[in-house]
Amino acid sequence: MKVLKVIGKGLSFVGVFLLVVIVTLYSSLLLICYGPSTKARNLFVTTFLETGALKFMVKLVMTDAKVQEVVDSNSLKEMDSEVDTGLINVNSENKDIETIEISGSNYKATLLIVHDPNKIKVATTYPFGEYGKDLETIVKENDAIGGINGGIYVSTGNKGGYPMGLVVQDGKIVWNDNGVGYHLIGFDENNILRIIDISGKSKAEVEKLVSDEKIRDAVTFQEEASDANNHFVKLIINGEKRESNGLGSGANPRTAIGQRKDGAVLLLVTDGRGANGHLGATANDLIEIMDEYGAINAANVDGGSSTTMYYDNKYLQTSVTLYYSNSSWRLPEAFIITK
Numbered sequence: 001m002k003v004l005k006v007i008g009k010g011l012s013f014v015g016v017f018l019l020v021v022i023v024t025l026y027s028s029l030l031l032i033c034y035g036p037s038t039k040a041r042n043l044f045v046t047t048f049l050e051t052g053a054l055k056f057m058v059k060l061v062m063t064d065a066k067v068q069e070v071v072d073s074n075s076l077k078e079m080d081s082e083v084d085t086g087l088i089n090v091n092s093e094n095k096d097i098e099t100i101e102i103s104g105s106n107y108k109a110t111l112l113i114v115h116d117p118n119k120i121k122v123a124t125t126y127p128f129g130e131y132g133k134d135l136e137t138i139v140k141e142n143d144a145i146g147g148i149n150g151g152i153y154v155s156t157g158n159k160g161g162y163p164m165g166l167v168v169q170d171g172k173i174v175w176n177d178n179g180v181g182y183h184l185i186g187f188d189e190n191n192i193l194r195i196i197d198i199s200g201k202s203k204a205e206v207e208k209l210v211s212d213e214k215i216r217d218a219v220t221f222q223e224e225a226s227d228a229n230n231h232f233v234k235l236i237i238n239g240e241k242r243e244s245n246g247l248g249s250g251a252n253p254r255t256a257i258g259q260r261k262d263g264a265v266l267l268l269v270t271d272g273r274g275a276n277g278h279l280g281a282t283a284n285d286l287i288e289i290m291d292e293y294g295a296i297n298a299a300n301v302d303g304g305s306s307t308t309m310y311y312d313n314k315y316l317q318t319s320v321t322l323y324y325s326n327s328s329w330r331l332p333e334a335f336i337i338t339k
Contacts (some may be wrong), residue, residue: 002172003193009072010233014089017141020213027265029275032265034143038116041277042070042073042074042246042247043247043250044058044072045058045062045067045070045074045250046070046071046074046247046249046250046282047250047252047279048062048250049067049071049250049319050250050252050304051252051273051304052062059302067192068274071095071200071247073246074244074245074246074247074248074249074250075244075245075246075248075249076232076243076244076245076248077242077245078240078244079237079240079243079245081118081234081238081240082196082197082235082237083098083193083194083195083196083237083238083297084194084238085188085190085192085194087238087239087261087296088192088193088248088259088261088263088296089262089263090117090190090192090262090263091115091225091263091264092117092118092263093116093118093121093261094115094116094264095115095116096113096115097110097113097114097115097119097145097146097210097337098111098112098113098246099311099316100112100113100293102131102289104270104281104285105271106251106272106279106280106281106282106285107251107254107271107272107277107279107280107281107285108270108271108276108278108318109268109270109281109289110268110269110309110316111266111267111268111289111293112146112148112266112267112268112309112311112337113266113267113293114264114265114267114337115262115264116263116264117187117192117193117259117263117264117265118191119265119337119338120187120217120265120267120335120336120337120338121144121169121170121217121335121336121338122140122150122167122168122169122170122186122217122219122333122334122335122336123141123142123143123144123147123169123333123334124163124169124174124332124333125136125138125331125332125333126169126174126175128161128165128174128175128313128332129160129161130159130161130162131159131160131161131330132153132159132160132161132330132331132332133159133307133330133331134308134327134328134330134331135147135148135149135310135315135331135334136310136315136334137327138331139310139334139336140332143338143339144188144336144337144338144339145311145312145337145338145339146309146310146311146312146337147309147310147311147334147335148255148257148267148301148308148309148310148334148335149301149302149306149307149329149331149334149335150219150301150326150331150333150334150335151163151164151165151167151185151219151220151221151301151304152164152165152220152221152222152231152302153306153331153332155305155306155329155332158284158329158330159219159331159333160329161330161331161332162175162332163175163177163219163220164179164182164222165177165179165182165198165219165221165222166178166198166206166210166218166219166220166221167185167218167219167220167221167332167333168184168186168210168217168219168235169213169217169219169331169333170216170217171215171217171318172187172213173206173207173210173263175208176203176207176314177333178198178199178201178202179199179200179222180199180200180222180224181199181222181223181224181231182197182198182199182220182221183195183196183197183198183199183220183221183223183233183234183299184196184198184209184215184218184219184220184231184330185218185219185220185221185257185299185301186215186216186217186218186225187215187216187217188213188214188215188255189195189215189216190214190217190264191263192259193259193265193297193299193300194213194215194218195233195237195297196209196213196280197290198220199223213243215273215300217334219333219335220320221233221299221300221301221302227313230271232248232249232283232300233299233300234299234303235286235290235295235298235299235300236258236291236295236296236297236298238296238297239296241287241291242283242287244284244287246248246274247282247283247284248281248282248283248284248287249282249284250280250282251270251272251279251280251281251282252273252279252280252303252304253269253272253273253280253304253305253307253317254269254270254271254272254273254280254281254285254286254300254303254307255268255269255300255301255302255303255305255306255308255309256268256286256289256290256298256299256301256336257298257299257300257306258290258293258295258296258297258298259295259296259297260293260295261294261296262292265292266293266295266301267335267337268286268289268290268337269307269308269309269316269317270285270286270307270317271307271317272307273304273305274311283304286298286300286328290300304310306327306328306329306331308328308329310328311337315327315328
């Protein structure tokens with residue numbers, strides 16, 4: 001009987017503790033969403049909507065109509081401009097690579113400036129199977145010196161074996177499964193960064209586009225109206241910064257790629273989701289960084305848990321999950337920097 005009483009008291013304590021935690025968390029959510037800080041509410045809503053598993057937290061305290069109101073007031077405006085290749089004058093004589101550390105209010109970022117755009121290639125795990133490979137493995141298997149994660153892929157269960165959309169490697173299409181909102185992001189044979197809306201095109205039309213535009217290496221990311229606050233692509237086109245309402249998006253780990261007028265490529269990766277105490281970067285943050293460092297064209301690619309950068313035999317930015325603190329999620333492809 002004494003043992004049962006002890007167990008009962010223990011269970012009662014645990015129950016009360018859990019109830020206090022739940023009430024505290026719920027009260028905190030109410031304070032964030034209905035408190036005096038509109039910025040805190042907007043950041044909370046847009047950020048959590050971009051996660052895979054925590055979207056429900058927003059719906060716990062806000063109606064669908066209120067959530068949509070917040071999203072609409074913190075979104076990117078449509079951008080239909082296409083890259084003008086005539087604005088880029090590639091200078092491949094400079095082979096230097098610069099590493100720059102950047103700090104923002106909610107993020108820490110690393111920027112690699114690769115002066116010779118010919119060094120940027122797409123590496124893949126083709127022929128694709130159920131499991132992809134971490135970024136370090138992809139870099140080393142291709143005798144490269146660094147890289148970042150690339151396009152959208154099937155990330156369920158961190159298997160990472162199959163890409164989505166289009167993947168072009170060394171002028172050859174190795175994956176072609178087009179759909180809603182897909183944008184090609186990669187380089188043509190003149191080493192110019194191309195950002196092309198291929199949404200809704202048939203496989204044959206995509207093949208023709210790749211041939212006509214002489215695309216040598218490319219991945220895809222997906223900009224779609226149903227999840228536009230998370231999946232956005234164009235950041236800067238022909239020197240024109242994409243306009244936004246409010247924050248433009250939530251704050252999360254991000255990966256972006258850009259190009260200057262002289263052809264130099266900007267590879268940008270930010271932390272977030274609690275890493276180093278940071279939430280992450282917003283769309284506006286990416287746009288301002290790319291603009292500050294001279295990008296005439298720039299695009300957002302896959303982010304969140306996929307975000308990673310490997311360079312000079314070490315990870316400069318890694319996955320946000322603790323058990324991948326010195327690795328990355330498995331990937332089917334990546335942008336690499338050749339020697």
